[in-house]
Amino acid sequence: GENVEQHPSTLSVQEGDSAVIKCTYSDSASNYFPWYKQELGKRPQLIIDIRSNVGEKKDQRIAVTLNKTAKHFSLHITETQPEDSAVYFCAASEDNQGGKLIFGQGTELSVKP
Amino acid sequence: GAGVSQSPSNKVTEKGKDVELRCDPISGHTALYWYRQSLGQGLEFLIYFQGNSAPDKSGLPSDRFSAERTGGSVSTLTIQRTQQEDSAVYLCASSLARSGGADEQFFGPGTRLTVL
Numbered sequence: 239g240e241n242v243e244q245h246p247s248t249l250s251v252q253e254g255d256s257a258v259i260k261c262t263y264s265d266s267a268s269n270y271f272p273w274y275k276q277e278l279g280k281r282p283q284l285i286i287d288i289r290s291n292v293g294e295k296k297d298q299r300i301a302v303t304l305n306k307t308a309k310h311f312s313l314h315i316t317e318t319q320p321e322d323s324a325v326y327f328c329a330a331s332e333d334n335q336g337g338k339l340i341f342g343q344g345t346e347l348s349v350k351p
Numbered sequence: 352g353a354g355v356s357q358s359p360s361n362k363v364t365e366k367g368k369d370v371e372l373r374c375d376p377i378s379g380h381t382a383l384y385w386y387r388q389s390l391g392q393g394l395e396f397l398i399y400f401q402g403n404s405a406p407d408k409s410g411l412p413s414d415r416f417s418a419e420r421t422g423g424s425v426s427t428l429t430i431q432r433t434q435q436e437d438s439a440v441y442l443c444a445s446s447l448a449r450s451g452g453a454d455e456q457f458f459g460p461g462t463r464l465t466v467l
Contacts, residue, residue, distance in 0.1 A: 239409075244393075270453035281442065281458040282394070327393060333452030336401050338384060338410070341394040 240265040242330050244342025251318050252350055259345045261328035262310040268330040270337065271304060271311050276344075277324045285326075286313070318349045353377070355459035357443050363465045364433055372428040372462045376445030383426050384446070384456060385418060389439045397441075400426065401448060433466045440464070 241264040251257050263271075272287035288295045288302045288311065295302050299318075304311040315322055325346050329339040356375045364370050376383050385397040396410040400420040411417070415433075420426040430437055440463050444456040 272455070274458075281460050283458070284455050287455065329394075331453040336399050336404075336407055337382060337446060337448055337453035337456070338396050338399045338407060339386075339394070339456065340396060341386075343393045 240268055240330055240332070240335075240340040242328060242340050242342040244328050244345060246345060247343065248346045248348070250348045250350065253318060253320060255318055257313075257315045257318050257322070257347055257349075259313045259326055259328070259347075260310060261312070261330075261342050262308075263330040263340075264309065265330070265332065266306075266309065267334065268332045270331040270333065271302070272329050272331070272339070273302060273313050274327045274329065274341075275324045276327065282327060315347075318347075320349050320351050323347055323349045355443055355445050355457050357441075357459040357462050359462060360460065361463045361465075363467065365467050366435060367432055369429065369431045370433055370464065372430075372441050372443075372464070374426045374428070374443030374445075374459060376424065376426070376443070377457055378424075380445035380447055380457075381423070382446040382448035382454070382456075383420055384444045385426070385428050386442045386444065387439045388442060388461070394442065397428070430464075433464075435466050438464055438466045 269290040274282035276282040301314040328342040383400045386394040399407040415431045418428045440461040442461045443459040
């Protein structure tokens with residue numbers, strides 16, 4: 239089955255700097271890759287997603303890149319702000335598996351003012 | 352509109368007791384998922400329902416865990432003979448699952464289960 243590895247487990251940046259979180263997946267059939275943000279004590283919320291027919295997607299300060307050949311995808315946050323501090327999870331899913339998400343272990347991002 | 356709701360928000364039980372956790376998905380969402388999040392850990396897939404199809408139970412950790420979805424809406428996750436290692440936050444999510452496949456999942460607030 240699918241296995242998703244996520245790095246780093248913790249990341250500390252200064253406000254205004256960029257943050258990059260990387261994930262690799264094992265199942266070449268996976269075709270949907272969402273990123274979720276989870277603030278302390280709250281539910282995970284989708285911040286951006288990408289499908290395998292696209293190499294890059296951007297939404298304001300957030301972008302995701304996908305390399306299908308290497309089976310890895312990354313989250314890029316530019317101009318970080320203190321409110322970006324949270325745990326970020328990547329996930330992989332396959333349409334033929336009904337869309338069940340296999341999550342990475344999470345990255346705790348801390349943005350210092 | 353209303354999001355995914357779960358009840359109870361917190362549940363404390365004694366080892367060996369059975370518990371039932373409830374999930375109300377977003378109206379019109381055909382897919383419903385259960386995940387488990389242990390303290391400081393990622394989310395672990397448990398079970399998935401899509402329409403009238405047989406559920407995908409591949410993530411259930413043992414036969415003490417079961418789930419049902421009645422009328423294509425509300426779902427109940429049951430844990431029998433609870434163990435201390437079952438302590439975790441149980442999250443439910445629902446999705447439109449357009450074309451029956453992967454789609455944005457909306458999560459509920461979770462049920463925090465503590466087994467003493």
